[in-house]
Amino acid sequence: MEARPTVLHADLDAFYASVEQLLDPRLRGRPVAVGGGVVLAASYEAKRVGVSSAMAGWRAKELCPDLVFVKGHFSEYQRLSKQVMSILGDYTPAVEQVSIDEAFLDIAGSRRLFGEPDEIATAIRERVQGEAGLPISIGAASTKHLAKIASQVAKPDGLVVVPPDREREFLDPLPVRLVWGVGPATQARLEARGVTTIGELAKESPERLAALLGGGAATKLRGLANNDDWRRVRSRGRARSVGAQSALGRTTPTPELLAEVLGHLADRVATRLRAKGRAGRTVTVRVRFTGMRSITRSITVRDPVSATLTLREISEALATQALADHPRERTITLLAISVSNVTELPESQLELPAPGGDPNRAGSPTAVARLEVDRSMDAVRTRFGRAAVGYAAVALSERGAVPDEFRELAERDV
Amino acid sequence: MRLTCRREELAATLGSAARATSAKSTIQILSHVLITANDGQAEIAATDMELSIRVPLKADITESGAVALPRIAGDIVRSMPEGDVVLEHRQNEGVLSLSAGRSRFSLNCLQASDFPELPAGDDDALTIEASALVAAIDVVARAASRDETRPVLTGALLRVGPDGLTMVATDSYRLAVRETGLEQAPSELSEAIIPARALTEVARLSTASSAESLEVAITESQAVFRVDGTRVTARLIDGQFPDYRQLVPDEFEHDVVFDRAELSAVLARIGVLAQRNSPVRMAFEEGQVTISTVSDQVGVGEESLPVLFSGEPLEIGFNVEYLRAGVESCTGDELRIGLISPLRPGLLRGDDDSFRYLLMPIRLNA
Numbered sequence: 196m197e198a199r200p201t202v203l204h205a206d207l208d209a210f211y212a213s214v215e216q217l218l219d220p221r222l223r224g225r226p227v228a229v230g231g232g233v234v235l236a237a238s239y240e241a242k243r244v245g246v247s248s249a250m251a252g253w254r255a256k257e258l259c260p261d262l263v264f265v266k267g268h269f270s271e272y273q274r275l276s277k278q279v280m281s282i283l284g285d286y287t288p289a290v291e292q293v294s295i296d297e298a299f300l301d302i303a304g305s306r307r308l309f310g311e312p313d314e315i316a317t318a319i320r321e322r323v324q325g326e327a328g329l330p331i332s333i334g335a336a337s338t339k340h341l342a343k344i345a346s347q348v349a350k351p352d353g354l355v356v357v358p359p360d361r362e363r364e365f366l367d368p369l370p371v372r373l374v375w376g377v378g379p380a381t382q383a384r385l386e387a388r389g390v391t392t393i394g395e396l397a398k399e400s401p402e403r404l405a406a407l408l409g410g411g412a413a414t415k416l417r418g419l420a421n422n423d424d425w426r427r428v429r430s431r432g433r434a435r436s437v438g439a440q441s442a443l444g445r446t447t448p449t450p451e452l453l454a455e456v457l458g459h460l461a462d463r464v465a466t467r468l469r470a471k472g473r474a475g476r477t478v479t480v481r482v483r484f485t486g487m488r489s490i491t492r493s494i495t496v497r498d499p500v501s502a503t504l505t506l507r508e509i510s511e512a513l514a515t516q517a518l519a520d521h522p523r524e525r526t527i528t529l530l531a532i533s534v535s536n537v538t539e540l541p542e543s544q545l546e547l548p549a550p551g552g553d554p555n556r557a558g559s560p561t562a563v564a565r566l567e568v569d570r571s572m573d574a575v576r577t578r579f580g581r582a583a584v585g586y587a588a589v590a591l592s593e594r595g596a597v598p599d600e601f602r603e604l605a606e607r608d609v
Numbered sequence: 610m611r612l613t614c615r616r617e618e619l620a621a622t623l624g625s626a627a628r629a630t631s632a633k634s635t636i637q638i639l640s641h642v643l644i645t646a647n648d649g650q651a652e653i654a655a656t657d658m659e660l661s662i663r664v665p666l667k668a669d670i671t672e673s674g675a676v677a678l679p680r681i682a683g684d685i686v687r688s689m690p691e692g693d694v695v696l697e698h699r700q701n702e703g704v705l706s707l708s709a710g711r712s713r714f715s716l717n718c719l720q721a722s723d724f725p726e727l728p729a730g731d732d733d734a735l736t737i738e739a740s741a742l743v744a745a746i747d748v749v750a751r752a753a754s755r756d757e758t759r760p761v762l763t764g765a766l767l768r769v770g771p772d773g774l775t776m777v778a779t780d781s782y783r784l785a786v787r788e789t790g791l792e793q794a795p796s797e798l799s800e801a802i803i804p805a806r807a808l809t810e811v812a813r814l815s816t817a818s819s820a821e822s823l824e825v826a827i828t829e830s831q832a833v834f835r836v837d838g839t840r841v842t843a844r845l846i847d848g849q850f851p852d853y854r855q856l857v858p859d860e861f862e863h864d865v866v867f868d869r870a871e872l873s874a875v876l877a878r879i880g881v882l883a884q885r886n887s888p889v890r891m892a893f894e895e896g897q898v899t900i901s902t903v904s905d906q907v908g909v910g911e912e913s914l915p916v917l918f919s920g921e922p923l924e925i926g927f928n929v930e931y932l933r934a935g936v937e938s939c940t941g942d943e944l945r946i947g948l949i950s951p952l953r954p955g956l957l958r959g960d961d962d963s964f965r966y967l968l969m970p971i972r973l974n975a
Contacts, residue, residue: 472974542888544928545952545969546781549851551759558782563952563972 200312200335200356201303202428204342205283205319207276208330208351210296212238214272215265217328226259228252229267239351278327286315291428297346299339301428313356320354336362338424344373362422367394374419381408381416396420437475438533439463445485445526453514453530454507458586460532461507465500468534469573474499474541475534478506480513483529484521492517498557499538502565503586505555506534610674610698612646614667616686616709619694622653622666623683625817625839628810630680631657638677643724644696645675654727655680658844660807661727662814665838674698675721678705685714730833730840734824735769735795739815739836742823745776745787746812748938748964753805754780761848765805767832769825770798777853778805783931784967785938786853799827802850807832807843814839857967861947861956863923865893865916869944869959873936875900875912880929882910888926888971893918893948902929925951926971935966 207213211229216222216238226241228234234255237246241262246255256262276295283290286309289301302315309315316333323331330352334345337359348369349355357365371393372382384407390396396404397420404413418424439460446452457480468474478500479493492513500506510532518524543557554561575584623642631639634657642655644666651666676698686694690710698705698718707714746765754762765778773790811834815823824835827845834841876889883889883902892899896918901911925948936944941960948955951973957966 540974542926542971542973544782544971547779547784547851547856547954547967547969549762549779549781549856550849551761552781558969558972567952 199303199306200337200342200358201301201306202336202339202342203300203302203312203316203319204334204339204346205298205300205316206332206334206343206346206350207279207296207323208332209236209238209242210276210329211236211267211272212241213329214268214275217275218268218271219265222263222265226262228255228262228264231264231266235267275327275329279323279329279331282319282322282326286319289428289430291430299342299428313354316354316356320352338422339426339428340375340419340424341366341422343375344369347373363394366397366420366422367392369393371396371420374416376412376416376419381412384408393420435537436533436535437464437467437473437537438479438531440481440529440531442529443527445528447525448482448514448518448527450515453511456530457510457514457532458507460530461510462503462586464532464534465503465506465569466573466576468501468537469540469569472540473537474501474539475537476500477534477536478509478513479533479535480510480517481529481531481533482514482517482527483531484524485526485528489529490517490521495536496555498543498555498562499536499541500534501540501569502562503569504565505562506532610644610646610676610700611672611696612651612668612670613693613695614651614669616689616691616694618667619696620683620687622664623686625664625814626653626655626662627680627683628813629655629657629660629662632680634658638719638723638725641677641679641719641724642682643675643677643721643727645721646670647673647675656725656727658725659804660810660844661730661840661842662810663727663730663840663842674700676705677719677721677724678716679718682707682716685716728831728833728842730826730835730842732826732828732833734826734833734835735799736793736822736824737769737774737791739818739821739823741774741789741791742825743812743815745774745789746808748966749776749778749785749787750805750808750812751778751934751938752780752783752785752966753778756780760846761802761850763805764802764846764850765808766800766850766853767803767808767827768798768800769795769827770800771796777850779851779853779856782928782969783935784851784853784856785935786857786965786967788963801827801832802846802848803832804843804846807834807841811836811841814841856954857956857965858947858949858954861949863893863918863920863946863948865898865918865946865948867914867916867944867946869936869939869942871914872944873933875914876929876933876936879910879912880933882907883929888973889929889932890924890926890973892922892924894922895919923948923951924973925955926973927955927968928971931968935968938966939964 212227215227227238228241229236232252234248234250236248241259244259246259280292283298283300287300287302287305290298292298312335316335320331320333323329332346332349333354334342334349336342336345336357341357345355345357371377371385374393390399404417441456441460476499477493477495479491481489481491483489545558545563546552548560552559572584626642639657642653645652649670651668651670652663653666654663689712692709694709696707703717704715705718749765753765762780765776768775771794773794775788777786815836818837820837826833830845832843832845879889879900879902882904887902887904889902897913898916899911899913903909935957939957939959943960945958946955954967954969
């Protein structure tokens with residue numbers, strides 16, 4: 196066992212709101228929410244009075260009458276995230292970015308170059324504040340789970356280092372909700388049985404916990420509470436799959452709905468594949484029914500797919516098949532597309548437009564035309580924004596209150 | 610049946626006919642050749658039900674009869690001592706004896722009555738110059754597809770009429786067209802899609818014979834080619850052949866002239882490196898073209914040639930084997946490549962327009 200707290204969890208504080216306050220000095224020190232109908236992110240000033248993300252806009256205003264709503268500056272988020280990640284990369288190659296605003300670092304090999312964990316964490320915090328102008332909190336511990344808890348405790352704008360010999364002392368008094376995987380429902384169940392702190396969770400009998408939460412969850416949570424976390428920090432290679440999903444509420448899956456939602460998802464997934472010069476041969480569609488039951492259908496095609504329309508057609512066929520196999524399910528709550536078996540976009544031998552060809556082959560005139568349309572569209576979007584152009588059925592519908600740019604940031608392959 | 614003939618004659622005849630046998634069929638007798646000796650005439654025939662070849666055999670027949678023997682007989686005869694070979698088969702016996710000098714083989718054989726009925730192949734025919742047909746087959750048939758899922762493309766379109774002879778084949782990646790006049794062009798047009806494999810056999814037989822002309826009969830369901838008494842019959846392929854006149858663009862942005870031998874040599878060198886999936890890149894710029902390829906495993910090769918090219922630079926990728934086939938099929942010292950854009954086909958022509966080879970590019974990643 197490593198005797199030093201060599202895993203860092205670095206987490207930008209209220210990232211989107213902090214960026215807005217950075218861009219517009221008038222917002223500094225004031226409660227800020229990114230969004231409109233729905234709060235996508237809130238500044239610490241707003242969080243302090245109870246505003247949280249995913250809250251309805253009117254409710255947030257009720258809690259915090261001074262709240263300033265701003266539209267997001269998505270390209271700035273991306274740019275600043277990249278800048279911060281590159282600072283992290285200066286201290287170790289083992290950076291595992293888990294979302295746009297947080298990452299794990301393994302600094303076991305960095306001591307001789309940059310010093311002890313607390314020195315490295317302090318240096319990172321100073322550089323992020325100085326170069327990017329953003330507050331970042333860091334937790335340092337011997338495992339990923341503990342480092343993440345430490346960074347949550349450190350917030351806002353702080354540093355918590357947990358020395359290996361003081362881990363229990365640190366964990367025991369903390370509330371159970373800080374354990375990874377404990378959401379509001381689990382928290383309520385645990386508290387009803389008198390388990391409120393991580394220390395209590397760690398000491399709870401496995402049988403009683405299993406009866407309360409089910410066997411799998413009980414083992415996992417008890418392990419984490421006891422700081423058994425063998426997950427390593429992995430700096431990711433290239434993404435092996437690319438996916439997107441859309442929660443729909445309870446909806447009747449009409450062909451029109453499938454076309455629209457899957458069209459939208461296919462557009463997002465295929466755009467991301469093309470941006471990386473990649474394509475995938477396996478397409479998987481997931482349909483979730485009420486009651487969280489979900490089914491998947493997938494197909495592996497001969498030639499890798501990266502054209503929006505082709506991905507959409509394949510996805511629609513899969514979803515239609517999945518629904519036909521479950522005729523008793525009347526409502527669905529989620530649709531998802533994922534493309535795996537991802538490779539470089541192949542250099543395809545193109546085909547003459549002779550009759551009888553298979554339009555799904557990468558070199559067919561249809562496939563070539565689709566890819567050219569997509570590429571033109573990608574170029575227009577890069578220049579004028581995502582909403583500038585789109586496929587009619589998708590572009591003309593207004594689904595959901597969350598802008599696509601926001602989804603893109605959340606789904607971006609880091 | 611009993612007959613005697615020269616070893617070379619028997620070996621050559623068996624070899625020619627055996628090309629129509631089927632190695633893949635589950636019907637055993639289709640991997641056999643049929644020998645018949647009747648009325649003083651002998652013949653060796655084979656068929657795979659799509660294609661049949663019947664070759665006359667010069668032999669001294671002492672007893673009539675017929676029998677089907679395995680294809681391997683040709684290999685045996687070829688290795689026998691020089692001189693006469695005697696073939697003997699007693700009716701209702703399952704073996705045929707082959708003897709030459711002191712060598713003697715007994716081969717298991719099948720009954721002639723089980724052999725599929727062969728088309729007579731004596732339909733009314735046109736007479737055309739063998740050289741014109743062979744020249745067309747040599748450069749066109751190789752562009753046909755081997756993909757059985759698109760049967761039409763496994764054949765070549767043959768059109769014979771007042772304008773002469775036209776042959777077209779495409780595997781959808783490239784398209785080859787040969788148009789030639791005929792000394793005695795028929796007044797009526799006949800047209801058919803003929804399996805490329807059958808045409809290749811016709812060219813082979815025709816090249817081996819000294820006949821200056823051959824006969825072609827196209828009926829509702831089959832095409833018959835008669836060369837020197839040998840009959841090749843092919844079942845026609847049903848369907849609509851792609852309209853090659855629509856597929857060949859009318860105009861090209863560039864028409865780049867190459868020294869054909871030089872380009873051929875460059876492609877031979879680059880082709881050593883270019884794997885099946887690594888395209889040969891042709892980067893055209895003012896006054897020159899750089900031809901290159903990258904093989905992930907092995908390395909990189911490139912060569913520049915001066916050419917007359919002006920305008921925006923253009924980089925296009927091709928399958929090197931397809932490109933070489935085109936360059937080698939054209940005639941003359943000069944080779945012209947017509948180009949439009951990296952995703953549109955290129956057109957190869959030699960010193961005249963009688964042969965055109967349209968080739969689709971490989972889309973290159975930047």
